[in-house]
Amino acid sequence: MGTATFWWRARSISVGVGSDWRLYEARIQKRGIVVSTRRRSSSLPTLIVSSMPYEKELAAAKKAATLAARLCQKVQKALLQSDVHSKSDKSPVTVADYGSQALISFILERELPSEPFSIVAEEDSGDLRKESGQDTLKRITELVNDTLASEGSNSFSILTTDDVLTAIDNGKSEGGSVGLHWVLDPIDGTKGFVRGDQYAIALGLLHEGKVVLGVLACPNLPLASIGSNQQHSSNEVGCLFFAKVGDGTYMQALGGSTQTRVHVCDIDNPEEASFFESFEAAHSSHDLSSSIAEKLGVKAPPVRIDSQAKYGALSRGDGAIYLRFPHKGYREKIWDHAAGSIVVTEAGGIVTDAAGNPLDFSKGKFLDVVSGIIVTNQKLMPSLLRAVKEALNEKASSL
Numbered sequence: 001m002g003t004a005t006f007w008w009r010a011r012s013i014s015v016g017v018g019s020d021w022r023l024y025e026a027r028i029q030k031r032g033i034v035v036s037t038r039r040r041s042s043s044l045p046t047l048i049v050s051s052m053p054y055e056k057e058l059a060a061a062k063k064a065a066t067l068a069a070r071l072c073q074k075v076q077k078a079l080l081q082s083d084v085h086s087k088s089d090k091s092p093v094t095v096a097d098y099g100s101q102a103l104i105s106f107i108l109e110r111e112l113p114s115e116p117f118s119i120v121a122e123e124d125s126g127d128l129r130k131e132s133g134q135d136t137l138k139r140i141t142e143l144v145n146d147t148l149a150s151e152g153s154n155s156f157s158i159l160t161t162d163d164v165l166t167a168i169d170n171g172k173s174e175g176g177s178v179g180l181h182w183v184l185d186p187i188d189g190t191k192g193f194v195r196g197d198q199y200a201i202a203l204g205l206l207h208e209g210k211v212v213l214g215v216l217a218c219p220n221l222p223l224a225s226i227g228s229n230q231q232h233s234s235n236e237v238g239c240l241f242f243a244k245v246g247d248g249t250y251m252q253a254l255g256g257s258t259q260t261r262v263h264v265c266d267i268d269n270p271e272e273a274s275f276f277e278s279f280e281a282a283h284s285s286h287d288l289s290s291s292i293a294e295k296l297g298v299k300a301p302p303v304r305i306d307s308q309a310k311y312g313a314l315s316r317g318d319g320a321i322y323l324r325f326p327h328k329g330y331r332e333k334i335w336d337h338a339a340g341s342i343v344v345t346e347a348g349g350i351v352t353d354a355a356g357n358p359l360d361f362s363k364g365k366f367l368d369v370v371s372g373i374i375v376t377n378q379k380l381m382p383s384l385l386r387a388v389k390e391a392l393n394e395k396a397s398s399l
């Protein structure tokens with residue numbers, strides 16, 4: 001027997017491997033899984049693997065996203081116009097996007113020193129290496145160091161501007177279908193962040209091209225439901241959603257509280273459903289969404305919020321459907337969906353493209369989706385797919 005397949009959800013498994021078993025043992029141990037070997041015969045040893053798969057990675061991801069959220073909150077509170085810059089595609093980027101990316105990259109590498117380190121992330125340091133970027137770089141470095149100091153450890157490292165540039169550029173990985181890759185959107189919904197609205201720090205982990213864990217920090221999302229017609233006395237904000245493959249989705253307050261398991265809603269009558277869509281009409285066609293909602297018989301008005309906070313809210317049943325139809329020519333990036341999609345699927349939901357295909361995160365930084373992305377629970381998906389198909393056909397025949 002030359003190969004071994006490990007079922008990562010198992011807590012304790014036995015696998016027989018071939019003559020190169022030492023290689024497998026080394027690889028497994030690198031991922032922090034406890035391994036012992038028992039030789040049943042000289043040619044066929046058995047590895048006894050007791051694992052809490054991705055446990056260490058999840059702890060590191062939660063720590064990194066929580067600290068990045070602290071950095072972003074500080075910047076959002078005192079957002080100066082000089083902190084917002086325009087990228088070559090004219091989209092905004094702030095000192096907080098860069099600071100969050102540098103901090104998360106630094107923390108993941110520090111917390112998981114024995115793992116090969118690869119991140120596919122949205123930002124790069126190009127503009128910060130120019131003469132015109134030097135003041136911004138200093139400000140980002142200060143922000144990162146202040147946040148690390150607030151971690152409470154006596155032995156925090158002080159990063160130089162070069163360390164910050166290197167940490168940001170760790171995010172240049174291409175991802176793909178082999179090995180482990182972190183996927184990071186340091187601020188998802190930068191327009192919402194600048195407006196003072198919703199945004200998310202979105203961190204996922206790919207293993208062999210599949211999302212195996214995701215953490216979404218949503219500093220401005222109320223802990224109570226934001227679904228339509230919801231009224232709550234508490235207005236506490238700041239949610240941390242996290243999910244690990246096979247283990248369900250949980251939410252806790254960003255400030256730290258006990259975690260609660262969350263589930264998507266179990267509505268099966270579309271008339272009772274409400275739906276989320278992008279705040280910015282430039283990011284998703286509101287016309288197409290309203291045509292789909294009408295076909296389904298949805299009565300509630302759309303809930304428009306920025307970022308993957310939409311996936312978080314849907315995972316705890318605040319609404320039943322998320323519709324996303326970017327305008328022609330736009331290519332979706334994996335960091336805009338990796339963390340959000342596992343947060344929803346582990347809460348019992350389904351995420352597909354407009355044709356019903358699962359999202360494929362194994363092809364590098366882009367997601368090649370057909371027409372758009374739709375998210376809902378198992379019961380509503382068949383009628384949602386029919387409504388989407390009808391609406392897309394109507395749109396095509398009207399052109």
Ligand SMILES: Nc1ncnc2c1ncn2[C@@H]1O[C@H](COP(=O)(O)OS(=O)(=O)O)[C@@H](OP(=O)(O)O)[C@H]1O
Nearest residue numbers: 187188189190278279280282283305306307326330
């Ligand atoms: N033209 C266009 N079409 C579709 N999507 C686009 C487009 N431009 C940008 N983006 C990406 O949208 C990300 C924010 O998505 P949202 O759904 O949060 O949009 S919105 O803020 O609610 O409007 C946003 O994420 P951030 O850049 O991280 O903010 C972009 O990756």
Ligand SMILES: [Mg+2]
Nearest residue numbers: 185188189336
């Ligand atoms: Mg984004």
Ligand SMILES: [Mg+2]
Nearest residue numbers: 122185187188
């Ligand atoms: Mg972003």
Ligand SMILES: [Mg+2]
Nearest residue numbers: 091092122190
């Ligand atoms: Mg952006």
